[in-house]
Every structure is written in structure tokens, then in C-alpha cells.
Amino acid sequence: MPIPNISVPTLLLDKQRCLRNIERMANKAKQSKSMLRPHFKTPQSNGVGTWFRDFGVDKIAVSSLRMANYYAQGGWKDITVAFPFNILEINSVNKLAQQIQLNLLVESEATVTFLKSNLKTPVGIFLKIDVGYHRTGIPVENIPQITALLEQIKEHPLLHFKGFLAHAGHTYKKQGWAEIEPIYQQHRQALHQLKQLFLSDFPDLILSYGDTPSCSLLDNFSDFDEIRAGNFVFYDLSQYHIGACQLDDIAVAMACPVVALHPERSEIVVYGGGVHFSKDRATHPNGFEYYGRVVIWDKHTWQIPETESYVKSLSQEHGVIKASPELMASTEVGSILLILPIHSCMMVDLMPHYLTFDGEEIPIWDKR
Amino acid sequence: MPIPNISVPTLLLDKQRCLRNIERMANKAKQSKSMLRPHFKTPQSNGVGTWFRDFGVDKIAVSSLRMANYYAQGGWKDITVAFPFNILEINSVNKLAQQIQLNLLVESEATVTFLKSNLKTPVGIFLKIDVGYHRTGIPVENIPQITALLEQIKEHPLLHFKGFLAHAGHTYKKQGWAEIEPIYQQHRQALHQLKQLFLSDFPDLILSYGDTPSCSLLDNFSDFDEIRAGNFVFYDLSQYHIGACQLDDIAVAMACPVVALHPERSEIVVYGGGVHFSKDRATHPNGFEYYGRVVIWDKHTWQIPETESYVKSLSQEHGVIKASPELMASTEVGSILLILPIHSCMMVDLMPHYLTFDGEEIPIWDKR
Numbered sequence: 001m002p003i004p005n006i007s008v009p010t011l012l013l014d015k016q017r018c019l020r021n022i023e024r025m026a027n028k029a030k031q032s033k034s035m036l037r038p039h040f041k042t043p044q045s046n047g048v049g050t051w052f053r054d055f056g057v058d059k060i061a062v063s064s065l066r067m068a069n070y071y072a073q074g075g076w077k078d079i080t081v082a083f084p085f086n087i088l089e090i091n092s093v094n095k096l097a098q099q100i101q102l103n104l105l106v107e108s109e110a111t112v113t114f115l116k117s118n119l120k121t122p123v124g125i126f127l128k129i130d131v132g133y134h135r136t137g138i139p140v141e142n143i144p145q146i147t148a149l150l151e152q153i154k155e156h157p158l159l160h161f162k163g164f165l166a167h168a169g170h171t172y173k174k175q176g177w178a179e180i181e182p183i184y185q186q187h188r189q190a191l192h193q194l195k196q197l198f199l200s201d202f203p204d205l206i207l208s209y210g211d212t213p214s215c216s217l218l219d220n221f222s223d224f225d226e227i228r229a230g231n232f233v234f235y236d237l238s239q240y241h242i243g244a245c246q247l248d249d250i251a252v253a254m255a256c257p258v259v260a261l262h263p264e265r266s267e268i269v270v271y272g273g274g275v276h277f278s279k280d281r282a283t284h285p286n287g288f289e290y291y292g293r294v295v296i297w298d299k300h301t302w303q304i305p306e307t308e309s310y311v312k313s314l315s316q317e318h319g320v321i322k323a324s325p326e327l328m329a330s331t332e333v334g335s336i337l338l339i340l341p342i343h344s345c346m347m348v349d350l351m352p353h354y355l356t357f358d359g360e361e362i363p364i365w366d367k368r
Numbered sequence: 369m370p371i372p373n374i375s376v377p378t379l380l381l382d383k384q385r386c387l388r389n390i391e392r393m394a395n396k397a398k399q400s401k402s403m404l405r406p407h408f409k410t411p412q413s414n415g416v417g418t419w420f421r422d423f424g425v426d427k428i429a430v431s432s433l434r435m436a437n438y439y440a441q442g443g444w445k446d447i448t449v450a451f452p453f454n455i456l457e458i459n460s461v462n463k464l465a466q467q468i469q470l471n472l473l474v475e476s477e478a479t480v481t482f483l484k485s486n487l488k489t490p491v492g493i494f495l496k497i498d499v500g501y502h503r504t505g506i507p508v509e510n511i512p513q514i515t516a517l518l519e520q521i522k523e524h525p526l527l528h529f530k531g532f533l534a535h536a537g538h539t540y541k542k543q544g545w546a547e548i549e550p551i552y553q554q555h556r557q558a559l560h561q562l563k564q565l566f567l568s569d570f571p572d573l574i575l576s577y578g579d580t581p582s583c584s585l586l587d588n589f590s591d592f593d594e595i596r597a598g599n600f601v602f603y604d605l606s607q608y609h610i611g612a613c614q615l616d617d618i619a620v621a622m623a624c625p626v627v628a629l630h631p632e633r634s635e636i637v638v639y640g641g642g643v644h645f646s647k648d649r650a651t652h653p654n655g656f657e658y659y660g661r662v663v664i665w666d667k668h669t670w671q672i673p674e675t676e677s678y679v680k681s682l683s684q685e686h687g688v689i690k691a692s693p694e695l696m697a698s699t700e701v702g703s704i705l706l707i708l709p710i711h712s713c714m715m716v717d718l719m720p721h722y723l724t725f726d727g728e729e730i731p732i733w734d735k736r
Contacts, residue, residue: 006456007454007456007457007460008432008434008454008456008457041684041685063684063685064376064639064685066376083627083639083685083686084627084628084637085627086375086376086625086627086639087625087701087702088374088375088376088625088702089375089376092375107628108628108629108701110629110700110701110702111627111701114701114702134633135637135681135683135686135688136627136628136630136637136686136688137628169683257454257455257456259451259452259453259454259479259504260452260475260476260504261476262504265502269452269503269504271432271451271454274646274648274714275714275717278642278646278647279646279647279648279714280642280647313503315503315537316409316431316713316714316717317409317431317432317451318451318503318504320503320504332478333455333476333478333479333482334455334456334478334482345684346642346643346647346684349643349684350718352735352736366736367720368720368734368736
């Protein structure tokens, strides 16, 4: 074993692959004169977060106010909580906004009314725009509602309107640029029209857009002032199936001890289950659902084997691997197998730290 | 709000429902003269664990050696790790087995050979038997392999053979007693034949069996010496769909702040996503997949509303609820909604503590 002392499921981070992913996205943003505000819900780590600074990143997005607090402690001074503002956390907002430039997302009169009565410190405000994902936000075509909200925001001294924020989550159900480009073009046009409508009232307003599939497949972001992709830092098998990355770009893998072998059905049982990987699954091109894919440890990195072995099922602590003949023959009880995840964000959320091939342990946010 | 200070997703535990679930299972075990060794991977809490002691429980099962260590700190003196022994954790075994009666699960010659060379303290040994789930274990009909393993175990002074352990995980894909009984009868017969074969060599050997569906639907466990159900302590919507419990038996619910309303499509967005519920899903009787069901807060408990509202999708932090007209009309931004989980074990694993209706915070195992 090249890395000693692994006895339980351990999250490996290939720093070289990760830096390559960050650099690629940062360079595209720079060339497009668009700002990269990476979504840090993926790494959940100030340790990994610092790697972005070398590429000029100094503003981030997060998915909760508690996560914003964590990153603020790591020195980040401009944070957007890219989640509809939860009015029950107003006290946290009033504290945190004294320390950093905090930007909140709003989409309803009720929330803005609440903020106007309870906010004690200035915050930036983004309007959440629904461009077709229909999870949440104001429909981009609902100009009366957007106008009414902006009127409400405009007159208050602590609410500083920053711009329109949209997330094209429906790209996650598409594959490749041919399917994603029409969505992208439609959003680009709708959001630009929206911007033009309000630019005279708010000359500094920006368009904030982004999801890893679009941002990975696009060559140029200049249509948007700011992009907020997050998952690209590690990628995963979901992104691979969308066509947003190569298998070789995936930068995290779970190291799992082998506890049982069943050569008669080409299966290997590992210590590594739903509490380590999450239960996120993907549909394999061959039609079945699966939960991860085996890669082969090779000194200070891993390689993609020619014949595929994959995780066919996950229980709470067990993973069952359908193994290639080569893997079956080379594995024994006590071996360590490396497994690429279906959804890196959810896997990272379950683990206490990353282990790099230099043997460095990088803590992951402790939410407790 | 009857319980103050909830501002983020919070796991509510209805202690009365939970005690009722424990009592029912403990009584059935007592009447059957079978021992209840509950699987504590579900509560993951020494606080909840102590509630079982009042019903005469003093032996437990867990799903990892690390979890065994946690419960040993809580005073449990007889713990079975109901997971194939991971030889890379031998040091933990040698330490823990000095403090408690530790029982391990084995299924291969390689593992037994390793134990014989590396074990320093006596442990109990269960043979993992595969009765048809085909996740792992020795097939119940493979008498030569079972005999060979027992020969290997028999001659070693630190390996104390306790019996055969089986888990009928395939009952989770069945519905109701009509579908589960044939599986149960088949296992009962096969395991009893196996026991008879080896009883002369090992007069104290026991049969350990159990899964929440079988144990909930059975009236009498006397066919088995020990039952190891776990999920019944809380139940969940998966068990409800199997027919193992009533909706009203489910003893845990997530309290989630409402952050957005979309009455035009009868949807409510809550702060509460995959990092709180896990991504486990169930198929609703009406054919669609869903992620949880809304119940109505009622003083010191909750009630099941007549018209159903359910979680239609989960992102990392968002939950989207398809709301009944009644729920839609009574909900506003800043309301708290209570949601029953699809899979309580996986949800509990993600949370730091339980909150009871008495306002008591009960810590959940901190795995970090």
C-alpha cells in the first residue's frame, strides 16, 4: 500500500487533478473577463479553498449561512449565500454582515419586508431568477413581480441590490453541448433582456449564472458578469455522464477496505456504504443504476483501468462491487480499493477530511 | 411555534412513539423466549440506547467497529459487529475485546487465518450465512465450506464460536406478510437444518436472525434464539410501504424552515435537502418517486393530515414540497414544516442530535 494506515473508508484527493480543474475554469473566466465566484458547497474546506486564491479568486458562493460563517473564519470577505434567505436566521446575518460583504438571495415580498424591519447591517441583495429549472425563484418573464421587488429594495438604505442570479439546474438532466447549448442560449437572451430593462435604475447590476455542466462545456463566459460553478473542483461520474468532464478529471476517490470476496458471482464486498458515498446513483450507459466506479492505485495517483468494475449496490456500510476478471484476480481480503463517486458534493459532506497523496490530511467543515 | 429556537433543519424525536415501538418489539421477544439484540446503527445514540435497558435489553448489534467503540463508552458490555470483519482494524479489536464481550462476523478462511495469527484477546465468532439476499455470507447450503471454517475456528483458544447469523435484506423489496412469509419460512427451515447439523459439536450455538420487516410482521420469534432488528425503533416511510409499520408509528421527523412559496404550482421550498435527509427515496403508491411526507405539528407530537403533501425533490440543501391546498394556505415564509423520512437510519446519520418535545437535546454519535 503506497499510503499506510488506511483501515476505514478514507477520502483521497488527487491534488494535481484538482489544481488542473481549478486552473482550467479560472483561465476561462479570466479570458472571458467574467468573474469566477466558485460555489464552495463542493469542497466544504478552507484548506482546499485556499488553492483557489492562487488563481485570483477572492469571492465565493455557499449554500447556507452556517457554511458562510465557516468560510468567513477562513478569511473569505465576500460571500454570497446562493440559497433563498431563511428569515429565521436573521440574527446570524446581522452578526456576519458586520464582518464581511454578505450577499443574500431573495425572491419574495414577504422576505424583503422582513429584512427591511429586522436587518441591522448592510447586505448585498441578489434577486433569484427562475430561468426554467422551476426549483425556486421569480420567473424571468414576470417583469411586474421583479419590478415590484426592486421598488421595495431600492428605497431601503441597508439593502444594496447587486443583480440577478440564476441557476440552470436542468442542465444536469442533459448530455453534451448539443443538448445544453439551446438551454444556455435561451437563458443568455432572457437574462440579457432583463438586465437591459433595469440597467438605467441600477447601473452596476450584474448577471450571476452558473452550473458546472454549462461552465465546463462553454469556451467563453463573457455573456455573464459572474459565474458560480462549484462541482468542477472535483467533478464526478454524474458530470462525466453529462459530458462535462473526462473520467480522468475526477479528483476524489474513496479508499475502501475489502472485507469479502465472491468470485462465483464476480463480486467484492467493501467497507464503504451509503454513509460514506451518499445514496446518489447514476444510470450507466448500459442501462443499469450504479453507485461508483473502481480505479487503480498507481503510486501517487490512480489510473482508469481498461475493463470496468463498478459499485452495484450500497447498504449503510457495505458496498458491493461487480468486478472485472482482472480486479477479481488481484484483490484479497484486506486490499484497499479506490472508488470514484457518483456525486462528489454529497460524498464530501459525509467525510471528516481529505487525504492527499503527499499524506496531508485536509479538514472538511465540521457542521456539528 | 410550540418549540422555540428552531432556525435550521432539526431532527425531532417523538419519545412516546419511540418507546411504544421499543416496547412492542421487546414484548414480542419476551413472549417468544427469544433474545432481542437490537441493531443500534439506527439510533446511533447512547442517549436513545438507554431507553432499551428498561425493557431488559443488554446486548446490541452495530455495523462498524468504530460504532462498537462508541457504544462501549456508553456502557454496553456485549456487542456484535454485524458486518464482515475488516482485518485492517485488528488493533481496535484487540483493544476493545479487552473491555467487553465483542462478537465478530466471519465468512472466509482468509479472515479466520488472519485472526488466528493476530488476535490477542478472546472474541465471539458468528458465521455470516447467506440465506438468499446475496449481499455477502456463505450460502446456507454450502455445508462443506461451513464445516471447513468451523474446523478452523474450533481449534483456536481465542475464537469462541457463537452461532450462525443471517440477514434477510431481500424482505425490503417485498410488501406485506403474504410476500414476506414464504421467505421467512424458507429461511427458518434452512437455518434450523443447519443448526441441527452442528449442534452436537457446538451445543450452545445460536441462530441470530432479523430484519425490521420480518420482525415487525411476525407475531412470534421463537424460531430464532436472537433477533437483530434495528430500524423499528423509529421506522420510516420505507417500512410503511413494506407494511412493517403504520404511518403513526414513525417516531422521527425533520423540522424544516420554509424559504419560498410557489402557490401557482402548489409548491413550497424548505431549507432541508440531501445533506439532511440523505438521498434515499421511495416509490409512492401513485407511481412517482418521493423523498418524504409532511405531518402537522400538534402541541407535543404531530398528526398525519388527511390530504397528503410530500417532498418531490431534494437538492443539497433545498427540499421541494408538493403541497395540499390546506398546507399551501396555512404556510408562509418562516413557517416550520415537519417531514417524515424515507429512511430514518440514513437521516439520523447526518444529524448532530435529536430534539424531543420536552426540549431535550440527545446527542447522536460524532463519527469524526
